[in-house]
Amino acid sequence: MLDEQDLAGWAERLRAEEPRAVAVLCHGSYARGEAEAHSDLDMDVLIEGQPEAEYRSAFAELPGGRLLHVTIATMALEEWLAEFSPPALAEEWSLFLPARQVAWLLWATPEARATLEGHVTLWLAGSPQLQDLLEGAAKVRNAAARGDELGLRLAAQDMAARCPSVLALLNPPVLADTRRAALAAALALPVAPPGYRDDLLVCLGLSGRATTAADIHGAALRLARGTVALLEANLHAARGQVEPGLPEALADGRLKRLLV
Numbered sequence: 001m002l003d004e005q006d007l008a009g010w011a012e013r014l015r016a017e018e019p020r021a022v023a024v025l026c027h028g029s030y031a032r033g034e035a036e037a038h039s040d041l042d043m044d045v046l047i048e049g050q051p052e053a054e055y056r057s058a059f060a061e062l063p064g065g066r067l068l069h070v071t072i073a074t075m076a077l078e079e080w081l082a083e084f085s086p087p088a089l090a091e092e093w094s095l096f097l098p099a100r101q102v103a104w105l106l107w108a109t110p111e112a113r114a115t116l117e118g119h120v121t122l123w124l125a126g127s128p129q130l131q132d133l134l135e136g137a138a139k140v141r142n143a144a145a146r147g148d149e150l151g152l153r154l155a156a157q158d159m160a161a162r163c164p165s166v167l168a169l170l171n172p173p174v175l176a177d178t179r180r181a182a183l184a185a186a187l188a189l190p191v192a193p194p195g196y197r198d199d200l201l202v203c204l205g206l207s208g209r210a211t212t213a214a215d216i217h218g219a220a221l222r223l224a225r226g227t228v229a230l231l232e233a234n235l236h237a238a239r240g241q242v243e244p245g246l247p248e249a250l251a252d253g254r255l256k257r258l259l260v
Helices: 004-017 077-082 110-116 130-145 149-160 163-170 179-187 196-204 213-233 246-251 254-258
Strands: 021-027 041-047 055-061 067-076 099-101 103-108 122-124
Touching: 004 021, 004 041, 004 103, 021 110, 041 077, 067 077, 077 110, 103 110, 130 149, 130 163, 130 213, 130 254, 149 196, 149 213, 163 179, 163 196, 163 213, 179 196, 196 213, 213 246, 213 254, 246 254
Parallel strands: 041 067
Antiparallel strands: 021 041, 021 103, 055 067, 099 122
């Protein structure tokens, strides 16, 4: 593993390799202080103008003979700042739950440091995915009807990945830094349909047991129907949070009918 002096050395190296550099940051496990024996080092180089190559890899020998993989992203300073305005929305890696991407500013010119003030760690707002959840449930049913087990499993994964973001509207706030933390937060949501934890794991393919197409189909529909039923019972939580047209369809029962 690397210490602060090692990270400073990488910042110096990247500055030397990119004359247009105005800032060097690291993100990922090293920025969070959670790096482990086999962690990669994720570096960002912010420059003036557009990069010739956006991504590349480097490698370094560590004590004991282990090879360190360094991923290097190069981007214009303006592109980095653009991710902060308007506020970014959560993505699939966090199951669309509120999240943050922690970064650590290792070096910057005085001008860039002033510009980056408050724009280093990216906070991602939750993104309730009710519309895509409904589409996913329809794909599950279509795949089951045509006997397409692989299609059924893929559709169930996509649909299940969106359930936590909808249920988050009914639960205490959560925040995820990593994909693993997002899964833990999703599984622990206290307000959820009956059997939610097991059904979510089954649909995501993470239950640890053999499952049939019928198992997947049943779990996916229970998740979708249970999530919609909870949201219908707490309609105020959906207004202004889910896609236009869906609160009205919740209120008059059309979404429930859609999943019958």
